[in-house]
Amino acid sequence: MSDAAPAADQTARLQTRRLRLRRDGLGSRIGVALLLSLLCAAALIALAGHNPLEAFLAIVQGAVGSQHQIGASLNRTTPYLLSGAGVALCFRAGIINIGAEGQIAVGGAGAAAAALALAGAPSLVAIPLALVGGALAGSLWAGLAAAIHLGRGVHEVLVTLLLNFIALLLVQQLLAGPLGQPGAGFLQSSLMPRSAWLSHLAGFDVHAGILIAVVAAAALSFVLWWTRFGFALRVSGSSRLAAAYAGFSLARLTWGAMLTAGALAGLAGGIEVLGMHRRLIEGFSLGFGFKAVTVALLGAMEPLAVVPAALFVGLLESGSLAMQRQIGVPTALITVIEGLTMLFVLAATAARR
């Protein structure tokens, strides 16, 4: 490994990262945080003049009330799980990657371009290649952030944020130009060739994306806990100094974590395009970046624990439409719950010195 001991000024900069959790009673701390945010949500529902219990019941029924709704909930969960697991990996290493939104957008464009180019190929070729195209595009976008961050010392939060805005505009530009459907009137691509559609699993209203996402989360957990790279990531997340003295290359770790997270976010974008919309549409990734951060925090930055966290957010969102329709509580409540959950989890788990 190259840069063994960091220079003094770099050391000072390294110490500014403290995205660490208290390990003692972590599960119950997160549980309390979740409970508090739901209590606040209940108060807001009551403020609107509705019964909180009825509203929560409507969410549950809307999310898991029928086989179709369960499928819709799982489909919603998929992109949050994929991108959230990647964000969790970055957070573990103390890299605050909030670029999932842009990486998902670019990944969707990559997958759409690949699928359109592969029109006529059999599904067994078209789907994997299109998804790989999405993952590569997402990786590329995350790699751009890593290059600017490492090369020029710009904080990764700013780089990934600004690249999110640029990515959204880039996808719009692609839809206005080469990828767009001529004469559609909207910014959207042509329909994906049928052979590239991610079809529903036999007998369920859910596409294969959720399986890919769970396998990816498990694989990421394996990498984090059973490989040298994962160990180095965890060390650098706990103490950048210790990682540097142990001879781990911080630059290489950052590249690894960012490219992996970018690939997962890009994959999420590809799955949205091939499985949900079946075309690339403008702004399909809006808000996904923050949800990825929410589920990463709620899942205690542990890829496997991100599975229930993403499921929670997916169910909440999927059921919120029923809540709005039946009870009259606006779906914006879900965004409030997500914001509150992040805040309470942060407060409840912040490491003390």
Next chain:
Amino acid sequence: MIEFLAAAIRIATPLALAALGGILSERAGVFAVGLEGMMLAGAFAAAIGAWATSEPIAGLLLAPLGGGVIGLAVAIVAVRFRADNMVTGLAVNVLALGLTSYLMRILASGGRPVSMRLPLLTALPIPALSDLPVIGPLLFAQPPLTYLTALGCLLMTLFLNRTQAGLTLRATGENPEAVFASGGHPARVRMLAVIACGAVAGLGGAVLTLQQVGTFTDGMTGGRGYMALAALIVGRWTPWGAAAACLVFGAAEAFELRLQSFGVPVSSYVVQMAPYLIALTVLAGLGQSSKLPAAIGQPLPSTR
């Protein structure tokens, strides 16, 4: 040309006010990622005040309160509980987005946001000065919050560099242990700075609702808080520097509007990237900063 400069100033004003708030927070040692949420809450509170009373002044008074509440949330979680500054900022941005959308809808009670047509703050031409050719209409016939922004730059510079409180605030961002050793309360300073940041950024949001748009829409800040954050870094954490950076971003956006109105055959999406590309390029060009407050983002040691 005059129109172009006027547009640049108009676009820069909310950014510059938010950046002024952000300087308070960052110089005290807390990253100001929450500017977006503070602006949004301020814009919302201003809209509610002006809508409920039909007086824009009431909105002006409520705006710092809205932003300050978000600042308080950051102060509690990031300073008191020592959570990561950056992620806390993101969390309050999500919270502000959700809360303002939710409240707009329950005000109307029908699932749709309440519709508002707000009275706008009108331009206050300064006698004599506004009669000057060219610069008169450009600089001295502005609405009140634009004057406040310029005045704010001056006051903030004086506060940071010429007052004891400003010195304590800067010391808290550079070396909180020294502040503690000399009998100060670094945690208190940081909390107050972040709440004040919210109040000032809230006024920045009020520029949008009370001076420019005349209504409140979901997520209407649209990333302006993040641009303000980039501006204060580009401006090296100084009020005038940040304001200059905001003017550059404003000029980039104004230029984009001009191109569109002239029908220049350049894709609008590429042109819209300009402010973000400029911000990214300048940040990358400046490189790693030695001017960054030394203790920024570092939680305070527990002092009991």
